[in-house]
Amino acid sequence: MEIPEKFATLGLTYDDVLLLPGYSDLAPSDIDTTSKLTREISLRVPLISAAMDTVTESRMAIAMARQGGIGVLHRNLSIEDQAYQVDLVKRTQTGIISNPVTIGPDATLEQLDKLAGEYRISGFPVVDVDRKLIGIITNRDLRFTPVAEWATTKVNEVMTSDDLITGPADISREEATKLLRQHKRERLPLVDADGRITGLITVKDFVKSEQFPDASKDGQGRLLVGAAIGYFGDAWERATTLIDAGVDVLVADTAHGNVRMLIDMVRRLKSDPATKNVQVIGGNVATKEGAQSFVDAGADAVKVGVGPGSICTTRVVTGVGVPQISAVYEASLACRPAGVPVIADGGLRYSGEIGKAIVAGADSVMLGSMLAGCEETPGDTVLINGKQFKAYRGMGSMGAMSSRGKKSFSKDRYFQAEVTDDDMIVPEGVEGQVAYKGSLATVAHQLTGGLHQTMFYVGARTVPELQDKGRFMRITSASLKESHPHDIQVTAEAPNYHL
């Protein structure tokens, strides 16, 4: 009897390696962090916010896309709620709103106020049953009606209907700016030849599009957004509903992606006429063989990571996993020859690890704990001993998988969809909190700034050049100690280095 070899090669992770400095004749302005998210989508900044219920809902997805990255909406939501989140992002465009939220003349001011809160907008075109523009109503029009009368006052009693300034559906940016300026208006509804609403331009959005030059946008100028799906139960309905809502990328993943039903799901998504045009990311895998399964199924990117996450206990609960640098490298052996981008998901703690992931073979990174403390993540900050924190939990934690009065939609990520009794759940993650970090813009600035510096130190102008030129040196625990501040009591934390 032949006993098979049991010990695969040594696995390495972020702390086991450092990048070698290389000759550099670059100016900071030469460096370009643009990278591929999927076969067809590039991002100016290769950062993705994790599909976790304490990290990415619409507010975070909007903030990520504005910074040049992308957010993946978590799926611990009903199909309708997740699709609604997609809709919120797609409407927070940076140019022309192609499908503006409208209101009818008979709606009450109370209904209008509710809609304004849901969509975080302050004015609406008013349309009749044929979607013909008959007025416009903004916060300003509400000011003279006491709140006590909002339940009984109708939109058509206070809207502005005289002297409406509109533009044609195909108006240019220059023409629109001229009209808005000339008439001192903040909103310009766009209408077709029959007076039906086709779009809306607001001054605020024009200013924003200048404010976020790196924003990740689709062909119509709307922000890009991803959403997570699984393979179990109504996953197909979830996928098609999200596509109808305008999602750009579907992330079909489970904690262990190399399973037949998930791979079949990716194959079906990429071949069915109703879904094949949407970009599909498959995951998570941690070996060359796992990555190859998704490449063969037609995935547009492969997500890598089994157990590296800060909140993950998969490796200790199951004894299974691959240290992340090795996992990314292994997956890239299958993906790079096929031109399929790789996403390094989980386990990153410092900006320097983005460059390490890229040199190992990744094209972008997905972050949970590094972003969970941002202002834009779901949930409130809590004050503990004078310091602010935000909750952060694994999607395989008891909190995310147990019902606790609310249906959990994330159990199938951990293959426990059919477990109905909370006591029978086997969690693969923990619940905790992370320090509050302020706005995503400041956090993203530090992360991209760190990646810029990595590229300068290695001498790589572009991300593909970093992948090719970058070389690792394996280090010892003594070297790791040397890498961090040592022999000093740190008295002030840096914005990119927390104790």
Ligand code: XMP
């Ligand atoms: P970081 O380290 O960025 O990791 O906080 C985020 C990634 O961790 C994965 N994830 C989990 N993995 N149990 C796991 O084993 C969990 O409960 C869990 N929740 C999230 C996921 O890939 C995420 O992007």
